[in-house]
Amino acid sequence: MLKSKKIVVLGHFGVGKTSLIRRFVTDTFSDNYKVTIGVHITKKVVVISPDNTISMILWDLEGTDDIASIRKAYLLGTHGVVFVFDIARPSTFQHLNDDLKIVSAKIPNTPLLVVGNKIDLVDANELKTTLVENSISVDFLTSAKTGDAVNDLFANLASQLANDA
Ligand code: GDP
Ligand code: MG
Numbered sequence: 001m002l003k004s005k006k007i008v009v010l011g012h013f014g015v016g017k018t019s020l021i022r023r024f025v026t027d028t029f030s031d032n033y034k035v036t037i038g039v040h041i042t043k044k045v046v047v048i049s050p051d052n053t054i055s056m057i058l059w060d061l062e063g064t065d066d067i068a069s070i071r072k073a074y075l076l077g078t079h080g081v082v083f084v085f086d087i088a089r090p091s092t093f094q095h096l097n098d099d100l101k102i103v104s105a106k107i108p109n110t111p112l113l114v115v116g117n118k119i120d121l122v123d124a125n126e127l128k129t130t131l132v133e134n135s136i137s138v139d140f141l142t143s144a145k146t147g148d149a150v151n152d153l154f155a156n157l158a159s160q161l162a163n164d165a
Helices: 017-026 096-106 124-133 150-162
Strands: 002-011 039-049 052-061 080-086 112-117
Touching: 002 017, 002 150, 017 039, 017 052, 017 080, 017 112, 017 150, 039 150, 052 150, 080 096, 080 150, 096 112, 112 150
Parallel strands: 002 052, 002 080, 080 112
Antiparallel strands: 039 052
């Protein structure tokens, strides 16, 4: 059975939302920064098992530093959320727990994965300290540049959604 699932990718400007989707869908990366305007929608079919295939409809929303201002219409019918921050840029995670509360209020009862991206830019110790000092719990630490954990992240979400109706 083919199920179609809407995934929205959220987070501040420049954290790597577009790059993570591009890495997942086409396995490529670009250093050129092109701001996403409005919303880009990409599809990727993920086979969970022979009789369970998921069509992931990935909504790449325009970056906004004000999570509360995201248009409701974009969020309607969302099955899964990926919230991305940039591990090398504190302004993108300083209010992470507040941001996540807003997201959960806007999109209740929906699987949400918290992703720290750009791990290629920091060393492992620095990374650990940053997470502890800011009381951040992450689901995945990724690099869209190297591809680290990008597939794991989307595969994890896909399998969570595969179990839903
Ligand atoms: P968005 O605004 O959240 O969609 O961010 P983009 O995907 O456009 O990325 C913003 C900038 O960060 C671009 O110049 C990307 O090349 C760069 N970038 C994205 N992901 C990574 C990563 O994992 N590592 C590094 N070093 N740069 C990244
Ligand atoms: Mg973008």
